Amino acid sequence: MRILEGQGVTKYFGGLAAISNVDFHVDQGEILGLIGPNGAGKTTLFNLISAALPASSGGMRFKGQKISGLKPHRICQMGIARTFQETKVFGNMPVIQNVLVGAFFGKPTHISGAAAANEATQALEFVGLSATSAAPIKDLTLAQQKRVEVARALATKPELLLLDELMAGLTPTEVGEAMELVTRIRDKGITIIMVEHVMKAIMGISTRVMVLHHGEKIAEGTCNEISCNKTVIDIYLGEETHAAS
Amino acid sequence: MNITRLFTTHRKLLLMGFLILLIAFVLTFPLYGGARTRVLITMLVYAILAMSWAMFSGTTGYMSLAPAAFFGTGIYTTYLLQNHLPLPIIIVAAGLISFVLAVLLGLVTLRLKGIYFTIFTFGLVVFIPNVVTYVEGEVTQHHGWYFNVLDRTIILYTMLGLAVVTVLAIYLIRRSRLGLAMQSIGGNEEAAEHMGIDTTRTKVLTFAISAIFMGAAGAVLAPSLSYSNPTIAYSAFYSFVPIVAAVFGGMGSLQGPIVGGLLFGFLEKTLKVEWNTYFMLGFGIIIVLVILFLPTGMVGLVPILRDKLGGAISKWRKGREGEQHANT
């Protein structure tokens, strides 16, 4: 079943088409890897799905329901949660309260204080940060703050989770842990779209991959199919190799 | 038992005692001399303005310069209704009118971010009294507002009651879902939106709630003014008072703006009369020092003093114990 579907999705910034007439879909229960060089439009696509920005044209459906034109808080309450490439935590609160915000407001129905606190504690435990619960969030490392963002998103009880470069800047060990975390989230039954530059992670855990370049979808398929696609290797993997060498 | 421990274990008790003392002091104040009533009223007005300003601006980070718009509207409400309704109803009416006005203004201004919001709210403080003057000129052809005299003591007690209501309301809001929503907007508005918070609704609602108390304060104060007019009632001064008082006292906490407002009101009324320029200069210097060295305001001094005092006392006790040991 398709949990999310987009048709002709387009976003202009002035004259620049950051996302250009993209058709895409996400299947229920999969991990969709979203890749492409810097400036390809990956974050912009997340911003369109989560309604941070209005699309210039095109439409999207979540579980068959039109979501174009809704406000971000409604999108969240419908069951789409996200993290941010540049972390956006509530710097004026301790760690647990950051997660509590998600638990309190992320669902369409009212929730009691005790239930919200319970859910926040569980979400924080799920990402392995129980020990830092009472610490001011600013005292955490960047990798930890990204995990708090994941916990906060999970506390909203999403069905679809958008992860924007969760693994950027992590050490190889941390990347392994993050991959394990993403797999565990999927195993909870949550569908994931994951933007990553770490090819090991993309190849390792995504069910399917979609490649963006200059705002256009240039390839889509399983990891094996994509690796064999010459355009992708030239544009993306090729660039990676150059950058690495 | 040292001082630090005493403070942490008996905090609630100490706070209660302090509040009771304060209330007893205010209640008996007229006995000490009638002229002082005016000072106390001003102190309470500034505390109410500072608290309600900090509730919205201190928490969300949206720096509002609108307080004078609501405060002035409260004064104007009393002027319009004083011959038709009893004071308690006028106060409620002033609160409601300010609330509605704030909702309308909020819907327009709260789309703006940062400095643009601040400037726009200040524009309102200039714009609204001009509208009032225009309407008065066209409709009533009266110039200036005169108020029915009311015993100052009654005004003082009413203002005290309003201050208590304001403290309670803000205390409850800070602990509620709405308080958490406001705080997350202050932390990161974009993230708050994506966590399911209707940020526009939250901002407009809390902006309007804070306006209730500002408008009500104006309505209570009005009968103590023998004369007013749109320029005086909507004076921009009332927009700056709460900011200065809240920053001075510390706007992160509930008690900071109260302390700041009371202190600013007291200093202004007692010192300014004699040493106007020196007062403003001195106060300016103190504010700058507070901002530089006490980021949490004057209330930030309490834990510092407590630790210093606690440390000094335990040192002194150790010294004495040492002496006693030496003697035996």
Ligand SMILES: Nc1ncnc2c1ncn2[C@@H]1O[C@H](COP(=O)(O)OP(=O)(O)O)[C@@H](O)[C@H]1O
């Ligand atoms: N809010 C914005 N305003 C103007 N241009 C933007 C904005 N967001 C992104 N862009 C531009 O859109 C293009 C795609 O950016 P982005 O989606 O962040 O790429 P990616 O996440 O794939 O690196 C870039 O050229 C970027 O400069």
Ligand SMILES: [Mg+2]
């Ligand atoms: Mg990006």
